[in-house]
Every structure is written in structure tokens, then in C-alpha cells.
Amino acid sequence: MKKILLTFFLGLILVSGYAQKKSTANDTIRLADPTIFYEKGTYYLYGTGSPRGFLVYTSTDMRHWSGPAGRREGHALLKGDAYGNHGFWAPQIYKQNGKYYMAYTADEHIAIAESDSPLGPFTQKEQKAISGPGKQIDPFIFKDKDGKLYLYHVRLQNGNRIFVSRLKNDLSDIDESTTIECISAVEPWENTANAPWPVSEGPTVVNHNGLYYLFYSANDFRNIDYAVGYATATSPLGPWMKYTANPIISRKNTGYNGTGHGDLFTGKDGKLYYVLHTHNSNTNTGRRKTAVIGVSFSKDTPSVFTADPKTFRFLLSSPLK
Template sequence: MFSPSAAVAAPEYSTAEAGNPFVDGWYADPDVAVYDDTFWVYPTASRPYAQQTYLDAFSSTDLVHWTKHSNVLRTADVSWAEYAVWAPAPVERNGKYYLYFAANDIQNDSQLGGIGVAVADRPEGPYKDALGKPLISQFHNGAQPIDQDVFIDDDGQAYMYYGGWHHSNVVKLNPDMTSLGTFEDGSTYKEITPENFTEGSYMFKRNGTYYFMWSEGGWTGPDYSVSYAMADSPTGPFRKIDKVLAQDPAVAKGSGHNSVVNVPGTDIWYIVYHRRPLAESDGNHRQLAYDRLHFNADGTIRRVAMQVKDNFADDNALGWKTYGGTWTAADGRYRVGRDRGAKALLDTNFADFTYDADVTVTAGGGDAGLTFRVSGPSVGPDSYSGYYAGISPGGKVVLGRANGSWTQLASARASVTPHKAHRLRVTAVGSSIKVFVDDMTTPRISVTDATYRSGATGLRVFDTGASFDNVTVAPAG
């Protein structure tokens, strides 16, 4: 089991503080397992159906640095699977590692496909088909055999929750983990469909309470979201309590098909899910993210706020898009050499917010800092519409707006030491814009300007080099 030592504390974060997405590439439907001292994430390869012929996995001991394990399962190793390999569900039992998966996206009982099970001797595989056929190959209670999750209760009984087409079932797994058991009434498939169920079943247990989660809405739409129910039994009944995760038009859309991971030995929980960047319209352009999951005193789950942070501790800049300059993430910082207007932007769309970053300027006659409410960026000193606040090696803080040309709104003296990190903050609420340097109580600049109301957040340099760290953007208030 995971047992953090005194030297390595349990990973306790407010979100993926080294940035979401936390791994590179288009992936969806993540499920999580903790094997020994390592977290494992198994997602769907988010590609067109015909190209969904493999599964990758990612492992981490700290939820920050991730190692990719390619092709842990391939359709070449499953005689009946051809494409649409979806939603892997990992579990370990008796020294064997099992991976349940859906394949072929069957539309009726005459087609070959459904839910299969593969087995391996190691978490990273390679996994091989355990049965030579699907474990569940037909529709029962109207549930398409997809989107499975496996849960082992405290008494050792294993259950599988699955379903699509707005119906969800639970089945028992026998101790061999490759055959189905029966319930006390002799049935094999129990329907547990809660209100507004679409797909993406997931089960976990906390303090003796069973939590059933599922996805609602259309997977290609902005309405994709996660809801949950609580019960005293692993088979329900499950009545919807609340929607716990939904799109945020400032951060990402289509957030859903989740799993949950508990850091063993703690009450630290995370929701792991996929979402689509705001600028992406391709349904398959989904990325993996996680945020902290919090519980109220009565055991209900607080709604999840997708946070925007990046401390670059993973030494990458996933999610950032650059315009000019040479940007490098290393040693926990995001650096760019001296350039006349290089920008790096996040795909966000904030209106009223507080935006913080540690900014270190090197040398030169210019400045470095934060861009916000940005649209239409391209390479060039002022090739964007939006605002910019920066500090200079010469000891000045400046605020202005750009739209192909530069309009300075205000400037002030500030104690700036080259090669030393300074905390730069911008708060923007409506037309009120304030800029703080190190002292977060008294603004160095305070102006009123209503030219731009919302847009992307980012970083910029002008005629200086700089490094950036501890980027945080949050809605105002």
C-alpha cells in the first residue's frame, strides 16, 4: 500500500498545482489505482474510433511527475476487439493486475463486442485477454456494455458498475475476477440507473458510505458533467444528490467521465476526469485533469471548482501556447530569453479575477509580467488585444493595453531587484484594474478602463529576459 515516509509527505494539493492537463496528449475516461507506492492512471486514447486500438497508462509517486507506459493493452492481443477500446478499469487481486475495458461500441446484441477483461503480472502490462471473448457481450436492462468500473468492498466482494444509453447495471464478480456471480435473488444484472444517468459509472467508499458517480449530458458537448449519489449499500438504491463537476466557461468545457483517488492512510481525495480546452471544437480533443475533492461534515461532496495553477514543478508547460521567443520549463520555472514581446498564454477566458505570479527579470531596458483579457494573439510586440502589467529591472511597474499598438495606462516606481523573484498580482473587476508588487495590500497602480472585458491570461516579456513561477488565476471574490 501507499505509505508516505516522513521524508516524502503525502501529496496534498488544491489541484494539479503543476498544471492541468497533467499529462501530454489527447486522452479521456481516466481511472486510477494505487499499487504499492505508485499512482496509476489508465485512460482512453481520445482518437477517432478506428484509431482507438490501444491503451496507454501513466504512473507517478507524487501526482506531479508522470511516466508514460505505451500500449499496455492492444487490440492485437484481444481476438474479438477491433476498435473503440474505452474506459479501462484497473484493479489488483491475488498478485494479478486486471484491466477491464469496452470494445467495438456494439449497438445491438447481434454484434461482437462489449466489456472484456485483460490480465498482467505488472501494473504496466503487457495485458492479455483473459477469456478470448467479452465478459459481458449483450444489453441487459437497456444498458450498453461500456464504461465499466470495478470496486472491491471491505468484505472482499468485487462489483462491476457499467452502462451507457442512459441505463446502469451492477454485477458481482467472482473471486477469479473473470466470471460473474449472482445476487441473493438469483439475478446477475441489477439495474441501478439514477436520475439523468448517461454513462461513466464510478463507485468508491468513504467512512462506510458508498458513493456512486456518473456522467450526464453529451460527451461532445459543453453540458457533459458529473453527478453523484450516496447509499448504505453497494447496490443502492442510488438517488441523485447533486452535480459535483461541470464546465467552467473561464477554464474548460465538457468536464466529465471521472474517477476518484484517495491517498491511502489519509482523508485526501482527488477527482480525476477529462475536459476539453475552450478553443477546441473537435470532440476527441480531450485532456486529463484532476482537482481536490472536499467533503462536508455530513459526507456530501462540495462542488468542484476547476482551478488554474502552474508551479512548473513537473518541468513542463503543458497547456501553454507561445507566441515568439524561446520558452523553456525547467528547474521549477518557466523561462524566456530576452525578446521584444514574446508571449505565453493559457486557454482561459476570465473576466473578473485575481491573477498572481512570481516574476524574475534579468536585464534589459524593458519589463516582464502578466497579460490578461487577451484575444487575437500572434507573434509581435503588441500583436494582441488586451492588457499587460509588468515590472522592469530599472525599478518600475507599468500597466497598459495593446491592440496592435501600445497604450500606457499608468506606471509607478517599484523596488525591483534583477534575478530576484517578485510577486506580481493583478485584480480586475469590471473596469477596475489594480496592480500589486510584493505588497498584496496596497496597489502600486489603480486605474479604470473598460476597453476589454474578458479573455485569456498569460505571460509576456519586452526587451528583457525573465522567469515565471507559481502562476495562479482565480475568479474575483
């Protein structure tokens, strides 16, 4: 009986160990499809990495990261508290009226959960996915200057294609009648393997000086040429014109394969950054590494956006205390 109980408890430790394990000093954080939410001097880092939901790490200087720090076994969102059983991918945090919302992918559908804290727990009173046909992934909530909300997302329709829909003011669902396609992968750099299923994904949208910028990644994430480009428009609904010098972030200017699928954020220094992932190494995809790079809008040429390779660095955990 003792042997049976020991085996049972060892099994429990192994199952829960991923979430319970604290990072050791100078470990590279391994969250794919990352996003960083900054508020009141603290950076909150989330991404794809746990089969049980979304872990969160925190930092006050963007260099030393502690965690996992979520309130549910290290998770900001834990399986069972909101929609989804597997495939927890690509979260984004959005704040409105004192509440925090997490838009995310699970079971290849999109859901939106809420919390009173960036650390969670993010929950849903009614565990459900948003409306829409077929599979939908990679959500991004954008609020326009007129207060209207939009949900940019990817639909799996003859490839990974980026769409946008009006999002209801209470963030409960989209207005499916407003859905239109933004972009798909048709440029040579967007499908270097000539795959039958072209991929454009991971949208992030911002408005700068009256122009809308849609940042996205293209190629299959396992492709060494996975990279980041952008398109511009004068309306959040498009039409979108792709930048002629894409990609702006790739293995050619970072030195690392599989560079992409991230999010823009402004640091406490007032500068703009893009958090992203790379392959585990230049020989295998593996558990993808989380990194950050400094980016900026051109002061002289409208619609030009650049990344500074000298600022590229991986995010490391801080020493245990």
C-alpha cells in the same frame, strides 16, 4: 523498387507513430475517460486515446508524467493480446491476489484482462467479453467490505443507463441473474440538450463511513454541459438517491467545457482526487485533455461530497531525457 520500399516503411511509421511518439516537455496529456492507479510511490495513468489499446503514463509526484510507458509499444494493453478490435474506451485497474486486472470497453462490450504489472502486458487466455445482452460500456470493479465483487457498468438501453452485477470471485464473468439498474439520466442537469437518448455513464463507486457513493457523468460527452454528479445508498445494490446539488464538477466551477468521466483515487499525501477529462478547448471537443481536481467528503454533513476548483489542473508530460 527503392521508392516502393520507402513508401511502405513511411506508411508503417505513420501507422505506428501514435504509440511510439513520446510526449515532449509540458505537453498536456490527452486521454479521455481517465483513471489513475497508485501503488508504491508511483501513479499510473490510463485512458481512452489510442486506437490500438491503452497507453499508460507514470509519475512519482502527480505533476511530472512520463510515457507512454507500457510494455507493448507504450501500451499496457495492445490490440491482439485481449478482446477487441476497435473502440478501446474507459479502462480501470483493479488488484487482487498479486494480479492486476484491467476492466475496459472494446467493440462496445466489456472485457477483463490480467497482468503481472501495472505496465502490462494485459492479456486474456480466452479472448472474450463478459456476459450480458446488447452493448455494454464503462466498467468499474468494486469490492465491498464483505469481500463480494461487483461490476458497475453502462448498458445502452433507451439511453446510457448504469447497472450493477455481482462479479465472480475469479473476475471471469458476471452473474447475469443479479443485474439491476442503478440510475438513468432524468434530472434537468443530466440532459440539458433534451436529447432523445439521455446519457448517464462513467460510474465510480466507493464506501465512506458506511455509505455508498456512486459518481457518474451525464449529458453526451460532446455537450459543453457534460458534468459529474453522485448518488448515495446504504447498499451496493441501491436504491440510489441523487445529491440535490448536482453536478459537483462542471464547466461552472472548472471553467472548462465537457468536464467529466473520471475516477477517484487517493494520493501519496493521503488526499482524495478525481481524475477527469475536458474538451480540447471551449470551442471544440477535439482530443480531450486530462486533468485532476481535489475532492473531499464533508466532515460535518453525511452524504455531502465537494470538489475544490482551486486545485484543478491539467496533467502535463515531463521533459524527455
